[in-house]
Amino acid sequence: MNRLKSWVTYLQVAPLALVFLLFLIVPIATIVVVSFFDYNTTQIIPTFVLQNYEELLLSPVTWRTYLQTIQFALITWALTLVIGFTVAYFVAFHVRSPTIQTVLFLLCTIPFWTSNVIRMISWIPFLGRHGLANTTLMNLGLIDQPLEFLLYSEFSVVLAYVHLYALFMVVPIFNSMMRIDRSLLEAARDAGATGWQTLVNVIVPLCKPGIAIGSIFVVTIVMGDFVTVRMMSGGLSASVGLMMANAMSLLQYPAAAANAVVLLLLVLFIVAAMMRLVDIRKEL
Amino acid sequence: MARKSNGGIGRRRMLKGAAGIAGAAVGSGAITGFPVIWAQNNRNIVLRQCGTGVSAINEIAEKCKADLGITLQMTALDSDAVVQRVVTQPNSFDIGDIEYWMVKKVFPANTLQAMDVKKIKLFDKIVPIFTSGKLKPDSVIAQGTAPSTVSFVEGAGSTKFAKDQTQWFTLVPTIYNADTLGIRPDLVGRKIDSWKDILDPKFKGKTSILNIPSIGIMDAAMICEAAGIVKYGDKGNMTKAEIDKTIDFLIKTKKEGQFRAFWKTFDESVNLMTSGEVVIQSMWSPAVSAVRGKGVPCIYQPLKEGYRAWGGGLALAKHLQGAQLDAAYDYINWYLSGWVGAFLNRQGYYSAVLETAKANMSADEWGFWMEGKPAQGEIKNPQGQVVEKAGAVRDGGSFYDRMGAVACWNAVMDEDRYMVQKWNQFIAA
Numbered sequence: 096m097n098r099l100k101s102w103v104t105y106l107q108v109a110p111l112a113l114v115f116l117l118f119l120i121v122p123i124a125t126i127v128v129v130s131f132f133d134y135n136t137t138q139i140i141p142t143f144v145l146q147n148y149e150e151l152l153l154s155p156v157t158w159r160t161y162l163q164t165i166q167f168a169l170i171t172w173a174l175t176l177v178i179g180f181t182v183a184y185f186v187a188f189h190v191r192s193p194t195i196q197t198v199l200f201l202l203c204t205i206p207f208w209t210s211n212v213i214r215m216i217s218w219i220p221f222l223g224r225h226g227l228a229n230t231t232l233m234n235l236g237l238i239d240q241p242l243e244f245l246l247y248s249e250f251s252v253v254l255a256y257v258h259l260y261a262l263f264m265v266v267p268i269f270n271s272m273m274r275i276d277r278s279l280l281e282a283a284r285d286a287g288a289t290g291w292q293t294l295v296n297v298i299v300p301l302c303k304p305g306i307a308i309g310s311i312f313v314v315t316i317v318m319g320d321f322v323t324v325r326m327m328s329g330g331l332s333a334s335v336g337l338m339m340a341n342a343m344s345l346l347q348y349p350a351a352a353a354n355a356v357v358l359l360l361l362v363l364f365i366v367a368a369m370m371r372l373v374d375i376r377k378e379l
Numbered sequence: 380m381a382r383k384s385n386g387g388i389g390r391r392r393m394l395k396g397a398a399g400i401a402g403a404a405v406g407s408g409a410i411t412g413f414p415v416i417w418a419q420n421n422r423n424i425v426l427r428q429c430g431t432g433v434s435a436i437n438e439i440a441e442k443c444k445a446d447l448g449i450t451l452q453m454t455a456l457d458s459d460a461v462v463q464r465v466v467t468q469p470n471s472f473d474i475g476d477i478e479y480w481m482v483k484k485v486f487p488a489n490t491l492q493a494m495d496v497k498k499i500k501l502f503d504k505i506v507p508i509f510t511s512g513k514l515k516p517d518s519v520i521a522q523g524t525a526p527s528t529v530s531f532v533e534g535a536g537s538t539k540f541a542k543d544q545t546q547w548f549t550l551v552p553t554i555y556n557a558d559t560l561g562i563r564p565d566l567v568g569r570k571i572d573s574w575k576d577i578l579d580p581k582f583k584g585k586t587s588i589l590n591i592p593s594i595g596i597m598d599a600a601m602i603c604e605a606a607g608i609v610k611y612g613d614k615g616n617m618t619k620a621e622i623d624k625t626i627d628f629l630i631k632t633k634k635e636g637q638f639r640a641f642w643k644t645f646d647e648s649v650n651l652m653t654s655g656e657v658v659i660q661s662m663w664s665p666a667v668s669a670v671r672g673k674g675v676p677c678i679y680q681p682l683k684e685g686y687r688a689w690g691g692g693l694a695l696a697k698h699l700q701g702a703q704l705d706a707a708y709d710y711i712n713w714y715l716s717g718w719v720g721a722f723l724n725r726q727g728y729y730s731a732v733l734e735t736a737k738a739n740m741s742a743d744e745w746g747f748w749m750e751g752k753p754a755q756g757e758i759k760n761p762q763g764q765v766v767e768k769a770g771a772v773r774d775g776g777s778f779y780d781r782m783g784a785v786a787c788w789n790a791v792m793d794e795d796r797y798m799v800q801k802w803n804q805f806i807a808a
Binding site for chain 2: 344
């Protein structure tokens with residue numbers, strides 16, 4: 096009877112296991128294998144060489160690009176966290192009517208009904224040398240030279256990231272906040288806590304899973320991005336994803352694969368570190 | 380049935396015989412006045428053509444359907460994606476519309492088949508740049524991947540490029556042109572006559588070059604050579620030391636803030652120019668027209684060091700055979716027969732067989748686009764929009780002035796792998 100039961104269990108997990116095997120394990124294994132292949136201009140040569148990793152890890156460009164990417168991720172993370180938390184806090188605690196809460200929440204998502212790329216590109220005419228922002232500031236007499244740093248700079252890259260990914264912070268944090276038992280807040284107030292103390296000692300700790308989930312979204316997306324960096328920096332900045340895209344466009348798949356493996360390890364490490372700080376499963 | 384065939388151009392399934400004859404009448408003399416009656420046994424042939432955006436033109440597909448009955452399915456990709464597609468997915472296309480520098484890279488992958496020149500009716504009329512390499516008998520072959528160096532392979536099925544002309548042709552040229560810098564004459568405020576003018580401190584933060592490594596490096600080389608930074612043995616095949624010097628100079632220039640952006644696609648270059656973000660940059664000829672089309676002045680400035688040329692053509696996929704292969708030859712012969720040539724010339728490109736294109740253009744059009752003469756009347760693009768008024772002269776002059784002043788061709792270098800690493804370094808710097 097027990098044996099039968101364990102078979103049933105295996106059968107039950109089989110579909111999901113198969114899906115993971117086919118669509119996660121096999122592709123990643125392929126990338127790892129290819130990362131040890133050699134290549135020339137036209138072919139990939141199946142063999143075992145460490146040259147791809149050597150060229151990657153011994154190049155100062157790689158290190159600089161990784162640092163740049165991590166820097167983008169950190170700044171974006173910090174800004175989306177502050178914005179995401181504030182928006183979620185407002186909707187969850189300041190807005191009393193559940194109807195209005197829903198309406199406001201939907202309002203946050205409206206921009207996301209358009210394509211990611213469109214939202215990003217629409218910044219370009221706005222921020223340009225003769226764009227709306229510069230023209231307005233000049234007409235107001237606030238500046239007499241157009242602000243060049245607004246477009247094709249690290250500023251514009253981070254701006255686009257924050258704009259594109261803030262919602263990924265808002266949603267999980269909002270979700271966590273809505274699950275907080277309101278009587279806890281009353282208890283805190285009855286015990287004499289100020290608004291700030293309630294926020295720091297009650298709300299933030301209880302929002303940790305939401306913050307962690309949002310952070311994982313934002314950090315992993317930014318670490319892997321290449322379109323935003325290219326478009327918004329006008330090709331002046333690089334990211335790890337862009338390095339891979341460049342390598343692939345020249346058929347240097349093994350080099351791109353090696354880079355993908357390194358990036359994967361780095362991102363896994365970051366996510367593992369976040370999971371150490373917050374046990375998402377326990378607190379969900 | 381016959382009635383349906385007249386109306387339904389997109390219909391693939393058609394009975395041969397009676398309907399085919401009716402179709403032939405429509406396809407040939409009656410509508411276009413086209414003298415040749417093309418073979419009409421291609422009615423249910425579909426050819427999938429993948430290539431760069433420049434030559435994926437819907438009008439050509441429509442005309443091809445009307446004249447030949449062949450349905451062309453065009454996929455437009457960027458240059459890098461075309462290379463990938465040709466090498467890694469050889470069964471996903473029938474006709475590869477690729478560039479000459481790519482040929483050097485993709486032909487050895489053995490996914491394309493060379494063409495028998497005996498089946499190309501107008502082979503002898505193709506501009507000699509693509510066969511002997513010499514535009515005029517006394518011309519010198521330019522640096523880089525000159526088309527003639529990759530136009531022939533040693534035999535049917537061979538992937539080894541032949542030094543001299545053979546019977547086996549890799550690519551039938553479609554579009555080619557001579558590229559230079561585009562400028563905003565209203566904003567540069569000085570005479571521009573050299574590639575090195577892009578380095579003028581006056582244009583700090585207002586210049587751009589393109590970020591496609593294999594083409595960008597050539598523009599960079601033209602700039603470095605003009606400015607006396609590097610002296611190249613062959614710009615199209617640099618040594619590691621030459622690549623180092625070029626990229627180091629680019630990095631220095633980038634750090635000084637000379638560049639506003641690097642563009643990768645046609646529309647990016649148009650937007651940079653029209654919005655006034657840049658005033659001098661690498662550009663492609665139709666991008667200059669597009670800027671002018673928006674009412675913004677833009678000149679495709681001839682420079683004393685010469686042009687960087689490029690060219691594309693049609694290649695046959697390895698898997699083509701039988702009726703499909705015959706249809707592909709029909710398509711290629713049709714491509715060279717004049718209508719397409721005239722269409723391309725009116726866009727400011729050059730076409731492979733000049734005589735047939737000339738026959739399909741008015742004397743004024745031919746004079747303006749090809750001979751560098753002032754336009755007598757309005758010059759229209761293939762879509763019928765007026766692009767130049769009477770009296771206008773083409774930037775750079777005649778076909779022979781422009782194609783005769785080519786300094787180098789877009790190229791793939793032996794040190795390609797190293798060059799790309801260095802290019803990445805430049806972008807990341």
